Structure formats: structure tokens, C-alpha cells
Amino acid sequence: MTVSLRHDAPPAGPRAGRGRGPAQQSRASRLAARLRRGGLPYLLLLPALLLEILIHFVPMIFGILISFKQLTLFFIRNWQGAPWAGFGNYRIAVDVNGAIGGALLHSFAVTCAFTVLAVGFSWLFGTTAAVLTQDGFRGRATLRTIFLTPFALPVYASVIIWSFMFQYNNGLVNDLLHNVLGITSKPSFWLIGHNSFFALVIISIWRNWPFAFLCVMAGLQGIPRELYEASAIDGAGIWQQIRRITMPSLRAVNQVLVLVLFLWTFNDFTTPYVLFGASAPSPADVISVHIYQASFITWNFGEGSAMSVLMLLFLLLVTAVYLVATSRRRKHG
């Protein structure tokens, strides 16, 4: 709808420019008033809209188109010439008994487990830290800065640091678990085998919990102080205040926060890619890297696009269900 509406915007441009001349003040203000009712907002939105369409919507539609094509290495120079595959790519992707479909299902399951763990703990750590730092105490500002540091570091730099810490011979984690605490009898591999999944989860939590902290902290500032004062007069202790006032008041913030964390974590490409390279070990083979490998390493872009479309459909479904469910609960609760 927006797309068709903004067609009346371009003619407004030159008129708005001319109307600003100092000699035509009264006419200019009349024009401005008319433009304000009509085209001006669309003119203001035009650059943002064009860019979003060019970089997000057109490629997305194009990607959906490719998913119906047999776009392999042979056709990459001339992608228009690639033969149509109908739903062939999709059939291969959802055929869980086939090699490609089975691997995709495994990758999907890994991603879900990874997302649930990483989002759950990020939310828990962030909320705990925000609620505990709500009152003023000495060193609170310093602590806040410390907590936000992981989020401020560039993602790839943090992942590189963690990959150093997870090294077999010279890493901090093995030194801590094996030499210092003596929990493990011998050093473990963290970046291959089963542990790689947990390495990925830990890094994702480390990276994202400060964001949860930041959002909840902002949400806490919106709670009126009178609520706490009234409840204190009525004899509520601090734990009760947290349970009865703080947590319910955070519901609106949490609704958005959990959704954003979910989408970020599910779509996260940087962390697994920098940690493992283009092919992740099977226990940590999350879907974004899996699709990247299917597209850019095996050069089967049609198949990769079909997988991405399925992933987008899944995200749309989850988001819709989540928004409906949480909004209904907020209304009733």
C-alpha cells in the first residue's frame, strides 16, 4: 500500500524546494501547509523506503524466486538461464530420509536447542542484573559499564577471544577446569565434538545478556516510584516488591525483548562462522551456517535459497504465534 501511495511524492520535491525562498514567505507557508497534508511525509520517507526496498525486499523476493530454480555452479554466470525446478528444491529440503533433508532437520533441531538455551540464560542473567542494580549503591555505575562491555565489543573480536579461551592446549577453560579446579581428569576438546554446542551457547549468552540487561534497565526506569513506596508502607519486603511489582511491570519490555533475542539468536551467523569457519562440527551445526555452506561452499544456490525460505516461514510463524499469545495474555493478565 505504501508503495503505491508514495508515487505522489516526487512532484512535491521541487515545489517544496522553491517554496522556501525568502521573498515568497506567505505563498511558501500556504504551500507548506498544503504539502504537509499531502506529499511531504512521503517525500521524507522516500529515501528510507527506497533503500529498504532495494536492499531488503527486492533481494528477498529474488531469493524466493531462486528457490524455485536449479541454480548451481553451472548457471552462476547466467542465472537467468537456470532451469526451473518447481518445488523440487523444497521437496529435497523437507525429505527427512534423504541426505540433505536429514542434515537440515538435524541442523534445525540443533538451532532450536541452541536458541532456547541461549535466549533463556541471556534473559535470566540480564533481568537478574538489572533488578539487582535497580537501587543505588556504591559502584553501581562501574558495574553497569562492566556489564555492557561484552555487548560493546565487535562480535568477531569476542568470538576470537573465546575461541582462544576454548583451545585444547593453551586455552583458559581447560586450564581452569583441569589444572586449577580439577573438575575434569584430562583436558577436553571444546571446538570439535559434543562440547562445541556448549561453547557456542556460552559465547552467545556472554554476548547477548548485556542487551537484556540494557532493555530491562530501561524498562525499570518506567516503573513509578509511588508503587514501591505504597507497597513498602503496606509492609511488602524487597523480594515481594520484585515479585509483585517489578516483574509484572516488565511484561511489556519482556515481550519485545524475548522476541528480539530469539530472532537474533536463531539468525546468528557471525558467532558460529567465526568460531568454526564455513563448516561447523555436527553437534553445533546451526542453520545459518548450514545454509551458508549449502549455498556458497557446495554452490547449490537454489537449494540454499529454498532452505532460507523455509527458515523465514518458520520465523514468521513463531513470531505471529508468539505475538498473538503474549498480547492475549497481557490483555487478560
Add this chain to the structure above:
Amino acid sequence: MASGTLPGARPGSSGRPGRRARRGPGRRHGTGRRYGPGRRRSRGLTAPPASFIWTRRVVLTILALFALVPVYVMISSSLKPLQDVTGTFRWIPSPITFAPYHDIWYTVPLARYFLNSLIVSASAAGLSVAVAVFAAYAVSRYGFRGKRVFTVAVLSTQMFPGILFALPLFLIFVSIGNATGIPLYGSRGGLIITYLTFSLPFSIWMLTSYFESVPRALDEAALVDGCGPFRALFRVVIPAALPGIIAVTIYAFMTAWGEVLFASVMTNAATRTLAVGLADYSTQNNVYWNQIMAASLVVSVPVVAGFLFLQRYLVAGLTTGAVK
């Protein structure tokens, strides 16, 4: 999950109210009505119980350690000679050497990567904010048809998996390049356009909430005085919302500085950015961990400094958005 309670919140809450109730009335007359501006923002009227204080100390210490240990590892390892980072991990670097900070510039062309990242991120941030200012002004000051569709559509782009449009965008850029001769693929320009749209949705959202906190009466007065809407925007609204604009600029810069997927698909040897270039240290025969840590520190300094400077604006912006 969203409405869950904190661990430890339940056990402590039994039995406390009684003690609090006894203390309550005595204090009520003293501090109950004191709303002085200098008063610390605090939850209750009385000091929290010891159980809360201790939970707070323990939990916050653990979280601070969790946040800081990797940062410490980065700093301490960047000061070690190579043989000390290839052997068993040592907490205290000895001997300390600053050689890695010298060597990083020669092992890989770090200066070129750095310059590329700087050009791409600064341009993307500047353009993104310029575009977002106009869009946010329209959304906050005008009612028009399709406004909701616009805001929802723009925010929904945050949901797209990057991998879905990485390849099509790559093909589109290559095609545009072949058809018109404008080199978007492999150039900084293509990366700048891409990155600027990544930060755009959040920038528009943040700036809209900042602009709405600027009283409408201000720019309406300017319009009455004969300013056009653009003059009102530049003379009144933008100066009043400057902290928000700074915050959004830094955010956009950070987004571009840290992006990896599109940087790896769309750059070549000449335009490679830090996000991809840092991997060069470990593809050599020897993994120069001390240099990698030094380089990580060097590339983090601009964004960490910016972010820590920005954090109070960011919280303020999120708050105005949340209160609405």
C-alpha cells in the same frame, strides 16, 4: 518464561514482610513524602534486608567476572611473547612485551583493513542517520495513510535471515555492475549501502521516540514564524534531539563495524574489512594468538569507547520508547 520470577526471589520473600511492617510506620513520617531531586532513586523506604544485599553481592560478582574474564584474557595475552601463548595458559603475563602491538601491522595488512572498516562504517553511519532523521520526522510529526504499514514493514526487515538475501543481493550487485558499470560488488560503496539499511530500522524507531519527546509546540512555533518544515526540522527538532542523534550514529557505526556475513561475501582483497581480515592471523602456519589478541583490542577500542559514551543516551532513548 517472560513472567518468571528470579531464582532466590521466592525463598527470601517469606517472613520478611512482618519485619518490614514493623519498621514501616516509624519511618513513614520521616521520609515518606520527600521527593527532593537529589534523592537517590530507590525501591523502598527502608534499607533492604541482608539476604538481598548478599544475593546482590554474590550474583553481581559472578556476572562481573563472567563479563570481564574474556576481556582480561584479551589484554593479558596481547602482552605475552609468542611462546607463552602457545603453551599452557598463564594468568599473569611475564615477561611483558609490547611487540605484538608492533607486529600486528606487518603480519597482515591490518592498516588497510582498518581504513576500509573506518570508511565503510563511518559512511554507513552518517548516511543511515541522515535518512533516518527525515523518516523519523515524518513518522513523529505527521499523520498519513500507510504510516503503520511503513513502520511495521521496516521493523520486520530485522527478522529476515541475513543468509536469505545475502546471495540475491550479491547477484543483484553483480548484475547492476555488469549492466551499468557501477561497481557495487567488491567495492566499499556496495557495502556502505547494505550496512546503512541494517541500522536504519532501529535508527528510525529510536529517533521517532526521541523526536516525540521534543515538544510539538516548539516546531509549531517555528512554523508560525514562517519557517518551512525543513527549517523547523533543522533549526528546532534536530538540535533538541541531538543526544539521540549521536546515540543512533554510534549504534549505526557499531553495527557496520561488527558485521561479518556480507563483509565476507561482498569484499575482495582490496576492500576487505576488519571483520574478515582478522581471520588472516590464524590461516598462517603459526597461529599468532598474542597478535590476534592485540589486534582484537585495537579494533575494539573505537567501538567500545563509543558505546560506553553512548550508553546513557541509549538508556534514555529506550526509556522514552518504553514509557510510550
